[in-house]
Every structure is written in structure tokens, then in C-alpha cells.
Amino acid sequence: MVATLLMTAIDSTLMGVEDRFKEAQDLQSDYARTAFRVDNVTNNTTVMFINVTNIGSNLLKVSDIDVLVNGTLVTDKIKLHSVGGSNATDLWAPSERLYLELTIKVNSGVRVSIVSGNGVSASGVLT
């Protein structure tokens, strides 16, 4: 009975840890396959326009994206996004271009960083 109790506990624990280990491996794999490039950053008096291309092999979610302008988090300033011309999707597939519009007033030369949900980032400069 003692052996059965111990074996049951060890077996279920190992299975649980193994499942989580696989999930952690998936997260690491996603991170390694994530890459994107800031193509250009432009603006007018009140709006900033950013084009970013997914150059990795991982499907990303637009809603997980964060934006920093000159080091300050401005994700809440995103007023519009589209992927491949569609603003009805939250998925950003490899080779597709993400377009972001932010309501923010800045001067040329500021640094813009885009961060994906898994923490990969790419930067560009407003021209």
C-alpha cells in the first residue's frame, strides 16, 4: 500500500512536470522563431505611422504587441492596426506587414521600439 501511494504520487507529479516542461519548450521555441523588422516610421502633426514586417516563422498576435517611443511605453496610444491591409484580424503571420497608427505628437529622430508578446523587440527611428 505504501509503495502504491508513493508510486501514484511520483507518477502523477512526473507527468505534470513533463507537460509543463513541454509547454516551456514550446515557449522557448516560439521565442527563437520570432523576428520582425521595423520598415519605416513616419508621422504628421498628431499621428505616428509604423510599418513592421514579420520576418520570423512564428505566428504573432497583434493584441500582444507593445510600443515604446523614446523609451516610454505608449501601447495605449495605438488607435488603428491592420495586417496585410485587413484590420479585422489579430493574427500577424510570417512575411506579413503590420501597420500601426498611434495618436501621439513627436518630433523626427525619436526611437520607436516594437515588442512582441514573447518579448522579442525591434527598433526604428522616425524619419
Added chain:
Amino acid sequence: MIFFIAALVVSMAIAGTLISTTQKFSGDIQKKGGSMGDTLLTDIKVINDPVAMPYNSSNKTLTLYIKNTGSTTLPFSNATVLVMINGTYYSNMTFVMPSGVKTWGPQVVLTVVVHEVTLPKNDYRLKVVVHGGVSDTITFRIN
């Protein structure tokens, strides 16, 4: 007869102790396994731009953006989030969550304002440690 009953009582007592100890041991194994699993799924990233850190030299504050890139919800307080810059531990911090968000769940960016920080122009190494000992380290520059 007396010896038989005594032997029976002693053996039952030993068996009971053994079973309760085993059950406790089993519970501990499962608890430790769960804790290890949680640590595996915990991850954070400091998403600050390393060459444009929001450092205010007037009021000596450094603002950090820490994204939960794992798949567990993390606690945040002065006791569970540790910030070290060049090996020096800073404990005076305030935490700001995005509007409408109450827990530090996956994908949520926690803003940590570190107070009483003096950073002359230089390069620095920042380490943030969260629950379970999970950490992220970046090198940044103060211009």
C-alpha cells in the same frame, strides 16, 4: 493470547504511522512537482529600450517595463519583485498596472518605478527577479 493482542496493536500502530507518513510524503512530492512546473512556465522580459531608458535625474526615478512572457499570473510587490542595478539592490519601488488590469497575467506589462536611483552617464546592468527566482537581465545606457 495477551502477547498476540499486544503484537496486533503494535503492528496496527506502526502501519498507521507508516501510511500517514507516506501520505504526507506523497503530498509533498506533488506540491514540489507543482511548484517546479509553475517555475518552468514563468518568464519575464524587461522590454525597455536599452538606449532610451526613462530615467529622471531630477527626481531620481527609473521606470522599468516588465512583460510577463510566461503563462502564469505573477504576484507583484516590494517583496516579490527584486531590482538590482550593477549588483545594488533597490527596494523603493511603486508598481503601475495598465488601465483596467488588476493582475499581472500573461502578456501584461507591469510598470515599475524605482525611486532614489542615481545613475550618472554610463552603461549599467539591470537584473529583475520575480516569484520563483525567475529573472531577466539587460544592459542599458544612460546618455
